[in-house]
Amino acid sequence: MIVFERADNVKINELNVGSVVDAVLTTEPNWSTFYSGEFVTFRCDMNEGENSDWEYKLNKNNESYLSIKKDKNSMLALNHSGEYQCCGHRRNSAQTKCSNTVTVSVSNKVVVTRRPNRPHVFSGETITLTCEVQGGETTEWKCDWNRDGSLVNRTNSKDWMFNISESSSGNYMCRCRRRDDWFSSTQWSEAFTLSVSDPNKPSLVLQPNWSQIYRGEKVTLRCEIQGGTQWTYEWRTTNRNSPSSSEYRIN
Structure with a gap:
């Protein structure tokens, strides 16, 4: 068995098993959604002989993507959607077997919303910013908040409530991590501009x-x-x- 590891924002949509094959490609962890910075492990099992009997490669969209020798793990960054399949070539033989395909698609849009949602906010008022992660509505998050290029806060949820002051004006961005996985991370959201007015x-x-x-x-x-x-x-x-x-x- 050889292991292919990828890190980044991916969503596992389906596992297609066509005709019955001996080679099997699986993913770990078996989550429905992955985000930037998380680890995805592709496991390719020939179900025949020893690992040392085989040379492996990972195909993407029916083209050769990565070749790996036995007992080697590679951590790579997934940036694009695609269909993945592993194939094995038995040493000193013409035998080749390919696995089922796993379809991977990117899903990691993050936006900042605010309450109250009105054009004028004033010093002394209270505002709540929310880091909305597409597809992660039921996930428990820890979020980082950036204003004008500097980290200004970390929250144990996707909400940040604070009192507005004149210094609160600026461009805000957020990203989130799963509470139970430090390595998981979304991409930074697009900038959201907060303008504070003096009443x-x-x-x-x-x-x-x-x-x-x-x-x-x-x-x-x-x-x-x-x-x-x-x-x-x-x-x-x-x-x-x-x-x-x-x-x-x-x-």
Whole structure:
């Protein structure tokens, strides 16, 4: 038995066994999805004689891809999809056997999403960034977070919640690893730009705008803020039932 090892982002879609053959190609670990940095082991078993009786090669898309002598392991990087098959040539003989094929496809898209998802964010607000791994929704992840080329945080989940400050502006990228496998890693996501704005100071408007107001008259106080629409309001008054809207009417 000879072992071919590959590292990178691959997804094992199917194991096709056509006609009954003695040579068998298997993969370890037998996960449904692999990501960049993980190890994939192709095992080629001729099911005949000793390992030393055979010379092995790994074919990709029906073309010779890699030749390996007995008892040699090779760690390589998978970057593209393809159909893999191992073949063995028996020394001092014309006998050649080829295995079933294993179809491997790349699947590792990573994107950054945010909550709340609105165009304006301000200092003092709380935001949650999520590193979404395509095909890995049910996997438990540990993630690295990069801002403007520097590692700024590591989280034990795909979510990162933090309070926004003026220094939070920048281009964010993330990548994740399985919690139970340090060597597993996705590629870095595309950059996500976070722009932090300074909110304008609110202004208080009185309607009607009289210089003197007498007991029993009705007035409306309006709190106006330029920029953004999703505001909540707090009125400081002796009335405990003060509203949470932008207007406050006094009778």
